[in-house]
Amino acid sequence: MELFYQHGIHAIGINEVLKSSGIAKKTLYNHFESKDALVLATLEQRHHQFISWLSGCLEDVQTSEMLEKQLFLALDQWINNKVEVLGEFRGCYFINTAAEFGELTSPINQLCQRHKLAVKALLKQSLNDADDAAVERLFLLGEGIISTAYTCHDASVAKRAAEFTS
Amino acid sequence: MELFYQHGIHAIGINEVLKSSGIAKKTLYNHFESKDALVLATLEQRHHQFISWLSGCLEDVQTSEMLEKQLFLALDQWINNKVEVLGEFRGCYFINTAAEFGELTSPINQLCQRHKLAVKALLKQSLNDADDAAVERLFLLGEGIISTAYTCHDASVAKRAAEFTS
DNA sequence: TGAGAAGTAGACAGATTTGTCTACTTCTTT
């Protein structure tokens, strides 16, 4: 997961995965049918890690103002490598992977979509599905922050976004 | 450019570029030192196309409300394939490419960053650099819209975002 | 303790990658 996340799927060969993990090739192909299946498994793992981390961050949110504040705080910590379980920040693993796997029929692409919908659902749920439109906008802001932090190498974007709270 | 944008850089081999363009391999390597140099050229071309299209869309913007409205309208048209010069929507070419080329030292990565900064600067400039904080937030919303439209296969996200104007 | 499951190391096949090079053709320009 770390290798794929840090370098991209196509940039990492199976042999690098083997060397880095110390696993034999036969063993790997015993557990996973193909590289794609392995990638899918890393996406599932990351999905659970991420949702679990984020829902922890939003645990005691009551109002949409609190949600915004907590979300931006969480993103800022992630972006600045303060969240151990998420590893070194290199943008969103799902956005990055969807960029490489664009086929709508590919299970990899579908999982990326499902992840994003789950994140959006988590935000809505944290306010008991009140104020859906505001949450939708907040979700978009969050996506913009993650994307900008990565592509622009802008580590302070979440902090700045938190300042001009609407 | 079309091939790389639609399928990703690593997914497209030089031979596919040759077949699709009808150019001989020798000719291509006469004009471009390497595949990376070709990719860089496509990014430059896309950058100019995109900035030129977007600045046209924001031409007569006066207020920050107008900027928001016009930006979301433009994004909606792009996402729904109404903008011929941008081709079939497959997310942001620069976000997608940065996902594949993460090395900070790579010229490809640097160009992706420069493009985003140019887009942000264009937004600010369209309001004569007044209200920078609001424009920054708007930029983030735009990035979120583009990313969400692609990853979630959500063609109506820009239209919905335009509805709940803050 | 002994047998079967599961792991290791890595050779190998077959496909695919980028980039070079040769031999030939066409275009351009004086």
Next chain:
DNA sequence: AAAGAAGTAGACAAATCTGTCTACTTCTCA
């Protein structure tokens, strides 16, 4: 018209990719 530049088609080299297979070792558990 003639010459040099630039294009074409594609063979080829060298590297790299995924996935299979063999031969051997280690672990697990009855």
